[in-house]
Amino acid sequence: MEASSSRVRSGSGGRSAGVKRRRGNGGGGSGSGSTAQALNDDTLRSVFSRLDDHFDLARCSAVCTTCSSNEGSILQEESASEKFRSYFKELALDEHASSFSRGPAEVYQWIGHPNRATICRMKSGSILTGVGDKILRLWSAESCKFMNEYIVPNTKMLVDFDFDENKSHGASFNHGLCMSYADPEVVIGCEDGRAFVYDMYSRSCSSIYRLHSSPLTCLTITDDQLIAAGSTFGNVAIADQHSGQKLGVLKSAFAPTAIRCLSFSTSGQLIFAGSSAGYAHCWDLRTLRPLWENRVSPNVIYSTHHLPGDTVTLAVGGIDGVLRLICQRTGEIIRSFIVDAGRPAASASSSRQQIEKKSVRQVAPDARLDNIPTRLRPQITCLSVGMKKIVTTHGENYIRVWKFRPKSS
Structure with missing residues (x-):
């Protein structure tokens, strides 16, 4: 042409x-594939x-x-469709942030495992829970109902897992402490400070990188194909995922304090972390400098997470059992929650599980946690954020989903 x-x-x-x-x-007609030229x-x-x-x-x-003319019309329609998708995505994210910041909430709790669950992941309306027994279980984030389960071989010890819409991935490795998954690779952190990169489809180890001289406590893979690895020394190493070249180290002014969890913001090139001293940290990957470091808990922070695309709120949980929502820009606490045991719980039963609906109590920033019984605030071992929802595990056999609603005008 x-x-x-x-x-x-x-x-x-x-x-x-x-x-x-x-x-x-x-x-x-010729089918030769030749061009007109x-x-x-x-x-x-x-x-x-x-x-x-x-x-x-x-x-x-x-x-x-x-x-x-038709081609131009199609391109215009695609452009308009993309604008609509972007517009509605922004609306959804605004409602999500508003619900977390100001809206009411309730908790749905059910027995999910025969022994205990310590890790949870939530993606695309599904929740995967496990570690503590040999079973991974999949649940609906909306109805909290059981969907499927995956049995780990008895010869293996499960230390961490992740999943996407089509498949789940577990990591069992000698001396493995943590993992992070970005299709098609999984990175496993070990107690000798090395990270092992595996291809999930060939099941072979493609690379081994030395990231720290101390045990790796947590890992995350960024959208720019960088590996961020926390350590017991309180630093976060940044390395190229494919070459293993160390690009920098994120340092805390409050070191030594072990980094216990990491999460990455796709919107602002930010790395969030929680530490053993109760600090929440935020670094800018472009400058490798901290933006803020605030002590938001008197004890260890086990988990931090936020909804992809959300630039407002960050969920934090740890050993004190308080679910906190903090501001991504400043690190200030927006709201804190525990389950309200003073109000009766409603329940709904099915052939497989009983789901309890519990009320939520907001905790004042200056409240003395020693005055709140630990049975009302069991430790949060892991949390994962979805659209207007947060799933938490507590080292027990039950699972909680915290559902938030927009504040009525």
Whole structure:
């Protein structure tokens, strides 16, 4: 098609349109995959000689104009559709942040494992829980109902897991302490400070990187294919995922304090962390400098997470059992929650599980946690954030989903 356009400059405008039609059809029928530019002069003369009259040329010109118009219309529709998707995504994120900051909440709790669950992940409306026994279980984030389960072989020790919409991934490795997954690779952190990179499809180790001289406590893989690895010395190493080259070290002003959890913000190139001294940390990956470091808990922070795309709130949980929502920009506490045992719980039963609906109590920033019984605030071993939801595990056999609603006007 491009060759016929170039011929317009050396020949008549009518003939060029005919070339567009005949050569376009001929090229499609041959199945050779050759472009119009590959036709030599003899072939072009042969094509011209087979044209019946100028009406063929006129019709070809009209068809090509229509096709060009339709193509432009399709591109405009795609652009409009993309704008609508972006607009509604922004609306959803605004409602999510508003619900977390100001909206009411309730907790749905159920027995999920025969022994205990210490890790949870939530993605695309599904929750995966496990570690503590040999079972991973999949639940609906909306109804909290059981969906499926995966049995870990008895010969293996499960230390961490992750999943996407189509498959789940577990990590069992000698001396493995943590893992992070980004299809098609999984990175496993070990107690000797090394990270092992595995291909999930070939099941082979592709690389081994030395990231710290102390045990790796947590890992995350960024969208820019960087590995962030926390350590017991209170630093976070940043390395290239493919070469293993160390690009920098994120340091805390409050070191030594072990980094216990990491999460990455896709929107602002930020790394969030929780430490053993109760500090929440935020570093800018572009400068490798801390933006803020606030002590938000008197004890260890085990887990931090936020909804992908959300630039407002960060959920934090740890040994004191208080679920905290903090500001991503400043690190200040927005709200803190525990389950309210003073109000009766409603329950709904099915053939497999009983789900209790519990009320939520907001904790004042200056409240003395020693005055709140630990049975009302069991330790939060892990949390994961979804749209207006947070799932938590507590080292026990039950699972909790905290559901938030927009504040009514």
